[in-house]
Amino acid sequence: MATFQDVQAAVHDIAARLNVTPELARAALINPVLALEELGFDLDLSGRLELEDRARFSKKQIVERKSLRKKIFAASGHEFDPGQEHDLAVVLFDELKLVDDASKRPDLSPLSLPMRKVRYSTSKVKVARVKASEIARRFPGKAKGKAVAGIDPSLIEPVKIPDPLEALGKAHKIIAPLLAYRQLDASTPRFATEALYRAVRTGKRRLVNITPRAVVTGTA
DSSP, X not given: OBOHHHHHHTHHHHHHHHHTOHHHHHHHHHOHHHHHXXXXXXXXXXXXXXHHHHHHXXXXXXXXXXXHHHHHHHHHTSOOOXXXXXXXXXXXXXXXXXXOOGGGOOOOSOOOOOOOOOOOOSSOOOOEEEEHHHHHHHSSSOOOSXXXXXXXXXXXXXXXXXXXXXXXXXXXXXXXXXXXXHHHHTTSXXXXXXXXXXXXXXXXXXXXXXXXXXXXXXXX
């Protein structure tokens, strides 16, 4: 198994190999974990989680994810990937035995961020003056300067996604951090499934107008 440090040490070689294999480079854009496996780096659990943190989340979100994982691992007694449905089921149902009846076990699939409903109305839309710092706090992206924006307040309100895991309520101390972790995980696009990765890798699916080139700009 490879560590994240192994990947960091080989980053120049990885970039060079991606640049001579455009199909692999394109596939790496949607799932870098699978691309690294093709290059001979089968990441261990810690490495996969670290790569996912850095590829998908902001620095603030990474701190939050790591804090939540620490609580989850302490409650379960060992490390695992809370974002993997199978691994989570093993911990909750086989190890902690939170639900004996298999027919009553909640769906542990990763949450999907719902599409916002667009409402058309002839009435005047309520608009508030919102500081850029507030927008930055609500979103992973950075807002620069001290400018304010005229914006419908509902557009920056965090979306609470219904989670079947809530059915377990206070059954165990692992549930609360898990619920928060799953909400955070759903806030940004996930890595592509293996099926989609393979389709892009083989050219059956194309990323339109994208010609990736790997460039090492600093310390990873």
